[in-house]
Amino acid sequence: MSAEAIRSNLLRVRNSLPPDVRLVAVSKYHPAESILAAYAEGQRLFGESHVQELQAKRPVLPSDIEWHFIGHLQTNKVKYIAPYVTMVEAVDSFRLLSEINRQAEKHDRIIDVLLELHIAEEETKYGLTLDACRRLLAEGLWRELSHVRICGLMMMATYTDDEEQIRTEMTTAWHFFDEVKATYFPDAPYFCERSWGMSHDYPIACQCGSTMVRVGTTIFGERSY
Numbered sequence: 001m002s003a004e005a006i007r008s009n010l011l012r013v014r015n016s017l018p019p020d021v022r023l024v025a026v027s028k029y030h031p032a033e034s035i036l037a038a039y040a041e042g043q044r045l046f047g048e049s050h051v052q053e054l055q056a057k058r059p060v061l062p063s064d065i066e067w068h069f070i071g072h073l074q075t076n077k078v079k080y081i082a083p084y085v086t087m088v089e090a091v092d093s094f095r096l097l098s099e100i101n102r103q104a105e106k107h108d109r110i111i112d113v114l115l116e117l118h119i120a121e122e123e124t125k126y127g128l129t130l131d132a133c134r135r136l137l138a139e140g141l142w143r144e145l146s147h148v149r150i151c152g153l154m155m156m157a158t159y160t161d162d163e164e165q166i167r168t169e170m171t172t173a174w175h176f177f178d179e180v181k182a183t184y185f186p187d188a189p190y191f192c193e194r195s196w197g198m199s200h201d202y203p204i205a206c207q208c209g210s211t212m213v214r215v216g217t218t219i220f221g222e223r224s225y
């Protein structure tokens with residue numbers, strides 16, 4: 001897609017968001033030139049979901065880009081992105097949380113993370129069920145991890161044309177956020193992020209409590225794998 005098209009797509013998406021919803025421009029499988037086109041329009045927050053790809057792109061791009069890792073992260077790869085990643089959005093086990101903490105400590109950093117919920121119908125999606133998430137938090141071991149900061153929740157709704165289903169899933173996540181906030185983070189202003197909404201459902205997400213949408217295709221075009 002041309003730089004011009006990317007820039008106008010980006011502006012269209014950005015202008016359609018409420019002022020309190022941030023845009024993560026999902027640039028996976030798109031080249032550095034596409035990222036630069038969005039950067040030229042002021043975009044600084046980008047999402048990637050493959051460690052190798054991010055490692056290759058980051059050095060050739062401006063250093064003030066904030067990278068959110070949005071994909072499934074294997075524990076043995078945390079060490080590569082720990083020096084610079086701004087947020088790991090899809091933490092779905094204590095083991096991963098603990099490894100992010102360990103690597104962050106090595107670099108004298110505190111890494112922001114979101115807990116990924118599994119609410120959608122699809123079997124293949126990663127994430128914690130609501131009960132698994134409740135258990136992880138109730139166990140309390142996360143309180144010992146001083147180099148990660150749990151900033152909220154992330155989820156992907158079922159990929160469907162059924163708007164009501166999407167709305168129901170996102171609203172479930174929103175209510176669950178309120179429960180977790182009240183139980184574990186009432187005095188933590190940083191626990192404030194609800195990351196849901198992608199190209200096909202971000203307008204719905206904006207009505208269902210999202211604070212951060214992750215949009216790729218609508219900005220950068222179809223991905224070639």
Ligand SMILES: *Cc1c(COP(=O)(O)O)cnc(C)c1O
Binds near residue numbers: 071200
């Ligand atoms: C790829 C991806 C997105 C963006 O999807 P689009 O449909 O291209 O907007 C959002 N979130 C996650 C976790 C992704 O892997």
